[in-house]
Amino acid sequence: MSGDFNMSMRKFLKQVGVTSQQAIEEAMRNAGPAQTEGRSFTARMVLTIDELDLSHSVEGRIDGKAG
Numbered sequence: 001m002s003g004d005f006n007m008s009m010r011k012f013l014k015q016v017g018v019t020s021q022q023a024i025e026e027a028m029r030n031a032g033p034a035q036t037e038g039r040s041f042t043a044r045m046v047l048t049i050d051e052l053d054l055s056h057s058v059e060g061r062i063d064g065k066a067g
Contacts, residue, residue, distance in 0.1 A: 020045065024062065036064035 024043070028036050040063050047056045 016045075028064065033065070038066060039064045 040061050043062050044057060044059045048054060
């Protein structure tokens with residue numbers, strides 16, 4: 001794969017990581033400690049590229065802060 005391809009993919013994945021973390025942190029703050037402390041949450045990220053008929057899903061757990 002070309003350098004341009006690798007660079008554009010890394011830029012996209014960095015944007016996904018940074019903006020996703022910000023969204024999760026904001027949702028946790030908005031929910032408040034009573035709803036998040038000591039709890040574990042199922043998270044799912046879905047990547048789609050329509051032109052390539054790609055749908056890729058990753059699922060994992062995110063733990064709330066300990067009380």
